[in-house]
Structure formats: C-alpha cells, structure tokens
Amino acid sequence: MDTLLSYDWFFIATSLVKTLVIIFGVILPMVSYSVYAERRVSALIQDRLGPNRVGFPTTLLGFKKDLQLFLGGLGQPIADGLKFILKEDFTPAHVNKFYFWLAPILVIVPALLTLAVLPFGSSLDFDFIFQRIFGHGFGPVKMVIADIDVGILFVFAISSLSVYGIVLAGWSSNSKYPFLGGVRSTSQMISYELSIGLSVIPLFMIFGKLNLSAIVRFQAEHGWLLFPFTNGEFTWQKIALWVPCFISFIIFMVSVFAETNRLPFDLPEAETELVAGYHTEYSSMKFALFFLAEYTAMIAGSGLVVALFLGGWHLPFIPDGAGNGGLEILHHLPNWIWGFVNIGVFFGKVSVLIIFFIWVRWTLPRFRFDQLMRLGWIWFFEIALVNIFLTAGVLALFPN
Amino acid sequence: MAYVVPRPKLTLAEKLYLPAIVAGLAITLKHFKKALFGKGNVTMQYPEQKWDASLPEHYRGAPTLVKDEHDRERCVACQLCEFICPPRAIRIKPGEIPATNKFAKVEKFPLEFDIDMIRCIYCGLCEEVCPEQAIFLRKDYSITGLTRAEMVHDKAKLYELGGVMDGLVHKWNPKK
Numbered sequence: 014m015d016t017l018l019s020y021d022w023f024f025i026a027t028s029l030v031k032t033l034v035i036i037f038g039v040i041l042p043m044v045s046y047s048v049y050a051e052r053r054v055s056a057l058i059q060d061r062l063g064p065n066r067v068g069f070p071t072t073l074l075g076f077k078k079d080l081q082l083f084l085g086g087l088g089q090p091i092a093d094g095l096k097f098i099l100k101e102d103f104t105p106a107h108v109n110k111f112y113f114w115l116a117p118i119l120v121i122v123p124a125l126l127t128l129a130v131l132p133f134g135s136s137l138d139f140d141f142i143f144q145r146i147f148g149h150g151f152g153p154v155k156m157v158i159a160d161i162d163v164g165i166l167f168v169f170a171i172s173s174l175s176v177y178g179i180v181l182a183g184w185s186s187n188s189k190y191p192f193l194g195g196v197r198s199t200s201q202m203i204s205y206e207l208s209i210g211l212s213v214i215p216l217f218m219i220f221g222k223l224n225l226s227a228i229v230r231f232q233a234e235h236g237w238l239l240f241p242f243t244n245g246e247f248t249w250q251k252i253a254l255w256v257p258c259f260i261s262f263i264i265f266m267v268s269v270f271a272e273t274n275r276l277p278f279d280l281p282e283a284e285t286e287l288v289a290g291y292h293t294e295y296s297s298m299k300f301a302l303f304f305l306a307e308y309t310a311m312i313a314g315s316g317l318v319v320a321l322f323l324g325g326w327h328l329p330f331i332p333d334g335a336g337n338g339g340l341e342i343l344h345h346l347p348n349w350i351w352g353f354v355n356i357g358v359f360f361g362k363v364s365v366l367i368i369f370f371i372w373v374r375w376t377l378p379r380f381r382f383d384q385l386m387r388l389g390w391i392w393f394f395e396i397a398l399v400n401i402f403l404t405a406g407v408l409a410l411f412p413n
Numbered sequence: 414m415a416y417v418v419p420r421p422k423l424t425l426a427e428k429l430y431l432p433a434i435v436a437g438l439a440i441t442l443k444h445f446k447k448a449l450f451g452k453g454n455v456t457m458q459y460p461e462q463k464w465d466a467s468l469p470e471h472y473r474g475a476p477t478l479v480k481d482e483h484d485r486e487r488c489v490a491c492q493l494c495e496f497i498c499p500p501r502a503i504r505i506k507p508g509e510i511p512a513t514n515k516f517a518k519v520e521k522f523p524l525e526f527d528i529d530m531i532r533c534i535y536c537g538l539c540e541e542v543c544p545e546q547a548i549f550l551r552k553d554y555s556i557t558g559l560t561r562a563e564m565v566h567d568k569a570k571l572y573e574l575g576g577v578m579d580g581l582v583h584k585w586n587p588k589k
Binding site: 054056057058059060062263373375376377 | 431434438442444447448449455458
C-alpha cells in the first residue's frame with residue numbers, strides 16, 4: 014500500500030511536469046517559430062527576404078539597440094502574439110454565439126490532445142537526484158505523456174474531432190464563405206480518413222503492436238521503417254518490406270497534409286477562393302486559436318510520421334536514456350544526457366519535416382475539390398488496400 | 414478553317430504526378446538556395462537603401478514653393494491652386510505688397526501659405542494651374558510627422574523645400 018501510494022504520487026507528478034513542459038516549453042514556442050520559419054522560407058523561395066527586423070525589445074530596458082540574435086526577425090513571433098492579444102475580439106451580431114465560441118476550442122483541443130501519446134524521447138533517469146532526496150530511486154521515466162496501448166488509434170480518433178470545430182466554425186458564422194469552407198472540410202475528411210487508416214495497417218502487421226513508444230522501440234532495435242539498415246542485422250525481409258513501407262509512407266504523408274489542412278489540400282481555408290474559409294468571421298485570439306491549431310496539428314502530424322516511419326528518437330550510434338544500444342564509448346557519460354539527446358533528435362526530425370511541409374506549401378498549387386476526392390477514393394483507398402495484401406505476402410514469403 | 418487544339422498525350426511519369434512534384438520542389442529549392450546566399454533577392458532594404466538616384470524626372474513628390482533669382486516670392490497669391498486642389502489641401506491668405514517695394518506692381522503676395530500634407534494627394538494640379546510657375550512638385554516623398562500640426566507645411570517650410578528656380582517667368586523682371 015505504501016509503495017503504491019508513493020508510485021501514484023510520482024506518476025502524477027511526472028505526468029504533470031511532462032505535460033506542462035511539452036506544451037508550454039516545447040510545442041507553443043515551436044508553433045510560433047514554425048510560423049516564423051514559414052514566413053522566412055516562403056520569402057526566400059519567392060526571392061524575398063521576409064521579416065528580418067524585429068529583435069528582442071531591449072530598448073524598453075534602457076539599452077540603445079534592440080537585441081538581434083544570429084539572424085534578424087527572431088522577435089517577430091512575440092510581436093505577432095502580442096498583436097493577437099491586443100486586437101479587438103469581435104463577435105459579429107449575426108453568428109450563433111455559443112457554437113461560434115465553441116469552435117476554436119474544438120479545433121485546438123484535439124490538436125493538443127494528440128501530442129499526449131507521441132513518444133518524444135526514450136526515457137530520462139534522474140535516480141541519482143531522487144536517491145539523495147527520497148532515499149530510493151524510481152527508475153527511468155518514459156518520455157511520453159500517456160503510454161497507452163491503443164496509441165495510434167487514439168491519435169486517429171482524436172485528430173478527426175478537429176473537423177467538428179472547423180464545421181461548427183463554418184456553420185455558426187452564418188455567412189457564405191465560412192459555410193463553404195466547413196462543408197469542404199467534411200468531405201475532405203471522409204476522403205482521406207479511410208486511406209490514412211488503411212495505410213498504417215501494414216505497419217501493425219510488421220510491428221505487431223499499436224503502442225507508439227513500443228513501435229519506436231522496435232524501430233530502434235530493428236532499424237527504421239524507411240531506412241531499414243540504421244540498426245539491426247541484414248535480412249532479405251527488410252529489403253522486401255521496404256516497398257510496401259514506402260507506399261504506406263507516401264499515402265500517410267499525403268493524408269497528413271490533408272488532415273492538417275495544409276497546401277495542396279487547404280480547401281477549407283482556400284484564401285484565393287473563400288476569403289479565409291471557415292475562419293473568415295473570426296478575429297483576435299479566437300482566430301489565433303485556429304492558427305495555433307493548424308501548426309500544432311502540423312507538429313503532431315510530423316511527430317506521428319517520425320514515430321511511425323523515421324525511427325522516432327533513435328539515431329544510429331546514440332544510446333537511449335536507459336543506457337542500451339549505441340556505441341560502447343558513449344556509455345561513459347551519464348544516461349540522462351543521452352535521454353536529452355534522444356528528445357533533441359526527435360524534435361530535430363520533427364523540425365525537418367515541418368520545413369518540408371512549408372517547402373511543399375510554397376511549391377504546389379491547391380488541388381481542386383473533385384481532384385482531392387478522386388485522389389482519396391480512387392487512388393489512395395485502393396492502393397492502401399492492395400498494400401495490405403502486398404505486406405502480408407512479403408511477410409509470408411520472407412519469414413524472419 | 415477551324416483550328417483544333419491538340420490534346421497533349423501524357424506519359425506515365427506525368428500521369429503519376431509524383432515526378433512533377435519532385436521537379437517543382439527542385440525549382441523552389443533552387444530559388445531558396447539562391448536567396449539564402451543573397452544572390453536571388455530583389456528586395457530593397459528601405460530605410461538604409463533608397464531609390465532616390467533612380468527617381469524619374471517627372472516624379473511627383475511633395476509640392477513646394479520657389480523663389481526667383483532676385484529672392485522674390487514667385488507666388489502672387491492668385492489662389493488658383495487653392496481652388497483647383499481636389500482634396501482642398503492648400504490654404505492661402507493673400508497680402509498686399511507695399512508701394513515702396515521694388516516689385517510693387519506685382520501687387521499681391523501670400524501672407525500665409527499652408528499645404529496640409531495629410532490631405533495632399535500629390536496630383537500635381539497646383540503645379541499645372543500656376544500661371545507664375547511658383548509651385549512645383551519636388552522629389553521629397555517621405556513626409557512624416559508625429560502630430561497633425563507637424564504635417565501642415567507652412568510658407569517657411571515650403572520655401573525651404575523649394576529653394577530657388579531662375580529664368581522661368583520674366584514678366585516681372587525690370588531689365589527685360
């Protein structure tokens with residue numbers, strides 16, 4: 014009883030710390046700086062410069078110049094955030110007030126909830142501190158907020174809910190263009206949800222489990238799904254499995270683009286056609302929530318791709334937070350350092366994917382409505398189905 | 414004869430669409446790299462770099478008043494510019510030149526001449542209408558101020574911006 018109580022207390026405390034640090038310390042800064050990255054990268058792609066002026070306002074503290082770190086404009090996200098807070102939060106008279114207020118919440122909450130099951134690191138071992146304070150250790154702490162066995166299914170279940178927010182925003186705005194945006198969002202969802210679900214079934218046939226941290230652990234030991242020879246021994250099965258994995262990756266990646274409403278599938282927003290789509294009537298912080306949700310969903314989607322296909326926190330030759338694997342010589346350093354390196358590796362991979370998202374956005378034109386439906390229903394749905402049988406065949410032909 | 418536009422035959426690679434995406438990504442990457450190393454961008458960093466040198470001769474900047482070679486105000490306070498000004502930015506209070514003055518035959522001069530630069534639309538009609546060629550649109554384009562009062566150019570300011578222009582109108586010149 015005594016140990017159980019102490020365990021519960023420790024579990025709750027670590028979960029709380031993980032949640033707060035990840036959301037306020039990592040995700041929200043990452044969101045604001047991916048907006049900055051979006052603006053800078055888009056500018057460079059279009060032969061412009063982008064925001065390069067705003068520094069940190071040290072002039073307010075009596076210094077002569079604003080502080081400019083590395084490259085200019087790093088204070089821009091802070092200025093943007095302040096602008097959103099200071100603007101008038103206007104609710105038009107013709108909207109359905111309750112749903113109008115509910116919609117931004119329904120968009121941001123699922124986006125943040127999906128982060129709960131993402132394994133953003135291996136584990137952190139602070140027993141050398143706990144030994145001093147409590148007299149006994151607690152063992153390494155897993156770097157995932159909720160280590161649940163439904164894992165990926167949880168992500169699918171929750172992330173689809175954000176569509177309700179978009180539809181409600183479009184409908185409650187009681188105006189033409191937001192309504193069209195909301196309707197588009199619905200039909201977009203039913204086009205990609207099927208293929209995104211079917212595209213990951215081959216992965217479960219390979220991994221044999223749904224728990225995301227177990228999936229990453231599997232990849233750390235047997236090599237990443239897309240780059241099978243990052244770890245583990247050479248087998249013919251790996252080479253044969255690479256083909257269905259790659260097909261799954263393409264379908265999953267494209268569907269994530271659709272899920273996060275990014276170009277080329279930003280039909281619900283479609284600035285050139287629908288003014289601003291579902292959030293036309295929104296202003297100030299309520300608009301900012303839609304904006305934050307889009308980028309949070311982008312981070313969550315990238316995190317999912319990293320965890321499923323790109324080996325999560327694993328990097329060859331780097332040991333995990335419990336001191337397993339990696340080069341022998343690196344084991345001289347304490348384990349918690351490698352725990353932090355693993356976290357850094359994960360978010361590094363996510364950042365690369367976000368840059369890829371931005372890169373694609375400023376390359377491809379928007380798909381037409383029927384083209385997206387066609388892509389989802391005629392191509393990806395069938396390819397994903399065939400891919401399941403292909404994987405099954407490969408697994409039967411090349412037993413481990 | 415009716416001209417039939419041939420429908421393009423797409424190859425398999427074009428139908429797959431993925432190679433086209435890769436090609437597009439390569440193009441944007443090329444621009445990205447060029448701009449990253451400062452070769453591709455065409456943006457002018459405004460307050461540090463200015464385009465003053467490449468302003469055309471006919472550029473219409475802030476309206477100004479000019480004096481002639483005898484340091485005489487060219488303006489005779491006829492108020493034509495005030496009446497033609499579409500946004501009513503100009504306000505003139507005419508005064509009389511005393512009989513003792515060398516240019517007494519000009520009769521009038523502006524006691525006050527205000528141009529409200531918040532209202533001015535830089536159309537240049539004042540310059541067009543002026544029979545004495547006293548008002549010119551110069552190349553000053555960055556007219557800024559912190560108060561409304563600061564944005565009203567009075568006579569002194571207008572002459573300071575305008576300066577001297579000689580040999581345009583000779584009818585008041587006693588030697589000619």
